[in-house]
Amino acid sequence: MAITCYFGSGSPFSWRVMLAMEVKGIDYKAVELHFSKGDTKTAEHLARNPRAKVPVLVDGDLTIYESTAILAYLDRAYPDTPIFGRDNKESALVWQRMAEVENYFGQALTASLGLIFRGEAKGREAEIQRDLSRLENELDIVEGWLAESDYLAVDAISAADMTLYPLLALLERVGPRLTADHKVGFLPLREKYGHLAAFMKRIEAVHGYDRTYPPHWREAA
CATH class of the missing domain: 1.20.1050.10 (Glutathione S-transferase Yfyf (Class Pi); Chain A, domain 2)
Incomplete structure (x- = not known):
């Protein structure tokens, strides 16, 4: 199953995560949440991230938020094309x-x-x-x-x-x-x-x- 990335258009925090997945060649599904429609404040999204923010990454049974944590996770879970250096x-x-x-x-x-x-x-x-x-x-x-x-x-x-x-x-x-x-x-x-x-x-x-x-x-x- 592909990773799902919940993102907000124009969010630099979302953008960095999506760039990382493209560089690493990771298959993922991008789901846009609209700030103006209150998408990040729905019960469904708050269950993913109680801080009502994006990005949120769902990989199997793991749900993770905070963009730097997501980047670190991606590099450990998908080590091809490292983004945190080689040593x-x-x-x-x-x-x-x-x-x-x-x-x-x-x-x-x-x-x-x-x-x-x-x-x-x-x-x-x-x-x-x-x-x-x-x-x-x-x-x-x-x-x-x-x-x-x-x-x-x-x-x-x-x-x-x-x-x-x-x-x-x-x-x-x-x-x-x-x-x-x-x-x-x-x-x-x-x-x-x-x-x-x-x-x-x-x-x-x-x-x-x-x-x-x-x-x-x-x-x-």
Whole structure:
């Protein structure tokens, strides 16, 4: 029986899991849950994940949520094409880069975008600008990593890259709104950061990438 992945369109956490399964060549069924319809808050989904979030992975009698836990499970359960390195040293670097992306880049991104898209930006412009400055600093750091290597951690695509790319794609998508309403010096991403642009192109060339692309982004395009 194929794995089932419950995902939300545009969720960077869902996207990283689906990228991992494509890279590993794992057969899976993708089931889209719509946030606007309350699909993640139904009794059926809460039985899968009491936190009412996505992604959720169901593999036989195992149900697991939290995207980093899912990535770790996939790499142990399906070891072909490892995404956490080939030895202890590589594994440590992949986890380190993942933590940096999640704890610094990701937090700066969600902090700034959260206020804007929840309609809470008024009166908090200085706070948003501070978060955007943090985000720019993290982009500079990532650009430096990619100036030295095609990928974040090892010489092939890893879980660290799968963690970063969806966040970059999300930032790129909301870029026009950011530049219209706030002082932003790091957009358009692919014009400002050449190594990052090449990295994104490499990820987009991954076999199966198109299958992971957020459906509602494609429809809007």
